Amino acid sequence: MSNNKFVILGKEIAPGSRAVLDLEVAKLHTRTRINVPVIIERAKQDGPVLLLMAGVHGDEVNGVGIIREIIQKKYNKPQRGTIICIPVFNIFGYLMQTREFPDGRDLNRMFPGTSQGSLASQFAHLFTTEIAPLVDYVIDFHTGGADRDNMAQVRCVLTEQKAMDLATAFGAPYIVHSDYIGKSIRETFHKMGKTILLFEGGKSKNINSKITNSAVIGTYNVMKYLGMQDGEIDARENPVIIKKSKWIRAPYSGMFRLKVKNGIRVKKKDVLGVIQDPFGEFERKIIAPFDCNIFCVNTTPIVNKGNALFHVSVE
Numbered sequence: 001m002s003n004n005k006f007v008i009l010g011k012e013i014a015p016g017s018r019a020v021l022d023l024e025v026a027k028l029h030t031r032t033r034i035n036v037p038v039i040i041e042r043a044k045q046d047g048p049v050l051l052l053m054a055g056v057h058g059d060e061v062n063g064v065g066i067i068r069e070i071i072q073k074k075y076n077k078p079q080r081g082t083i084i085c086i087p088v089f090n091i092f093g094y095l096m097q098t099r100e101f102p103d104g105r106d107l108n109r110m111f112p113g114t115s116q117g118s119l120a121s122q123f124a125h126l127f128t129t130e131i132a133p134l135v136d137y138v139i140d141f142h143t144g145g146a147d148r149d150n151m152a153q154v155r156c157v158l159t160e161q162k163a164m165d166l167a168t169a170f171g172a173p174y175i176v177h178s179d180y181i182g183k184s185i186r187e188t189f190h191k192m193g194k195t196i197l198l199f200e201g202g203k204s205k206n207i208n209s210k211i212t213n214s215a216v217i218g219t220y221n222v223m224k225y226l227g228m229q230d231g232e233i234d235a236r237e238n239p240v241i242i243k244k245s246k247w248i249r250a251p252y253s254g255m256f257r258l259k260v261k262n263g264i265r266v267k268k269k270d271v272l273g274v275i276q277d278p279f280g281e282f283e284r285k286i287i288a289p290f291d292c293n294i295f296c297v298n299t300t301p302i303v304n305k306g307n308a309l310f311h312v313s314v315e
Helices: 061-072 090-097 120-130 162-169 183-192 207-227
Strands: 019-028 034-044 045-054 080-085 137-144 148-156 174-177 197-204 240-242 245-249 256-258 271-276 283-287 293-300 308-312
Touching: 019 120, 034 090, 045 061, 045 207, 061 137, 061 197, 061 207, 120 137, 137 183, 137 207, 148 162, 148 207, 148 308, 162 174, 162 197, 162 207, 174 293, 197 207, 240 293, 245 256, 271 308, 283 293
Parallel strands: 045 080, 045 137, 137 197, 148 174, 174 240
Antiparallel strands: 019 034, 034 080, 148 197, 148 293, 245 308, 256 271, 271 283, 293 308
């Protein structure tokens, strides 16, 4: 049994115990408190501290569903170490089904935040000071924004061995190189010396059971890899590792029709989709510029010139 103290949000969590605490965001003008539930499960034996978080963008409900299922399956009850679950991080956006915080800001561009800044900045600061220092590893669950539909993938910096080891253990179909973005949660954890994986899958305002299942299995694999759970890692197909990627953008405005499935490999000059006008007078094909893997597609029916349509590998 552990003798080490673990104190979070002012409460000591004893070995072998569970707690549901509130991270206070703000009060409404009606004086109603808005709190983010934080679910902590601590094993009797020592081990790493793993944070699972979702809903940083409030309309990305698939990530919320992933953590809900992890809790339902009791995967968040570790044999060793501590697992912290924050299923709905941006509670305002989740309630309103919007990406942003009430002050119009993208919460994932406000870290580490300040105590005297905007509402989003103050909340980011609270999280960065109260919870972030306590964790060793993080999995942050996201989906594609707007009408962009992502294949199940984990993102990390491929040259960072600890992150790559976690990504490999996770076992998603794609491992995508992704540099750190300024003022993001991921960059903030990295600067604190923590190891973070970003999971992407599905699209906003949509729950995809196949994506959810892939993420739940992958997260459980990471727990096994870290020694937090017992059992063998559920080895799946070798992931496609994407070292470099780009967006194929709409060369014209118009009605957009997909001609390929997400997640396939295409050859140079394959037809990926067509753009048409509503009057039957104009139609242009979107052609693959090179051999590549498609791991995200835009499913919107109407596009403007320059809109991102296909996220593809560059080899």
